[in-house]
Amino acid sequence: MPSGRARAARIPFVAANWKMHLTREAGVRLARDVVAAVGEVEAPEVVLCPPATSLDAVGRALQGTPVQLGAQTMHWEPQGAYTGEISAPMLVDLGCRAVILGHSERRQYFGERDEDVGRKVRAARGHGLTPIVCVGEGRGERESGETDAVISRQLTAAIAMLAPDQLPALVVAYEPVWAIGTGLTATGEEAARVAALIRAQFGAAAAGRVRVLYGGSVKPDNIGEFLEAPGIDGALVGGASLDAGAFSAIVRAAATAAR
Numbered sequence: 001m002p003s004g005r006a007r008a009a010r011i012p013f014v015a016a017n018w019k020m021h022l023t024r025e026a027g028v029r030l031a032r033d034v035v036a037a038v039g040e041v042e043a044p045e046v047v048l049c050p051p052a053t054s055l056d057a058v059g060r061a062l063q064g065t066p067v068q069l070g071a072q073t074m075h076w077e078p079q080g081a082y083t084g085e086i087s088a089p090m091l092v093d094l095g096c097r098a099v100i101l102g103h104s105e106r107r108q109y110f111g112e113r114d115e116d117v118g119r120k121v122r123a124a125r126g127h128g129l130t131p132i133v134c135v136g137e138g139r140g141e142r143e144s145g146e147t148d149a150v151i152s153r154q155l156t157a158a159i160a161m162l163a164p165d166q167l168p169a170l171v172v173a174y175e176p177v178w179a180i181g182t183g184l185t186a187t188g189e190e191a192a193r194v195a196a197l198i199r200a201q202f203g204a205a206a207a208g209r210v211r212v213l214y215g216g217s218v219k220p221d222n223i224g225e226f227l228e229a230p231g232i233d234g235a236l237v238g239g240a241s242l243d244a245g246a247f248s249a250i251v252r253a254a255a256t257a258a259r
């Protein structure tokens, strides 16, 4: 089965986006519970992305474990007069390995533009962070048949400033905005179709190596459909990642799919 072969060449990837939830103590507790539940599972790369205030504490809790630390956003400049912002070198200093960029909530509520995402992706790669680039159409865009155009536009801008050798390390999350936090999901078939569209935007050398995730109301009982979808290598999980049991069930499903 070609999709199985293709997936076997890429390590599955499951990321937890805690969004604006949990203070340090609760975050550390959740991180420890996740490590205890998934620590022995091989294969999927697992990244926890707590809010910035908990990065240090959660990072310490993850030290010496296979579970990685990630951030939810960052600025594109390494330092400067940008009140409230955090830079890539600061995230590296905290032990972050990855950073979510261009999440639809950043685009929708904080005015993040396509070209900003491109700058951030370039800065992240430049500092050795794995960008988890989010793309996805809104409900209105989907209903008016603009899904493919929106994905192409967002992704083109996100990778525009990268050199070809920086492309394969990217992780791209397809997160339809209408599926985030709603309990609605795309079908596996739709996710596979968009994953192919995403890969087609990378050159031949990178297309087979970029990992594409599905995100939007991922739960233990629907993750199977996405892991079976050709070209989907894992998930970006919001709500369900706040529950160690649910999140680790998703990680275990990804481990099984990798075999």
Ligand code: 13P
Binding pocket: 017, 103, 175, 179, 180, 181, 182, 183, 215, 216, 217, 218, 236, 237, 238, 239, 240
């Ligand atoms: P939910 O899993 O809560 O729908 O959130 C998805 C998401 O936005 C992850 O980045």
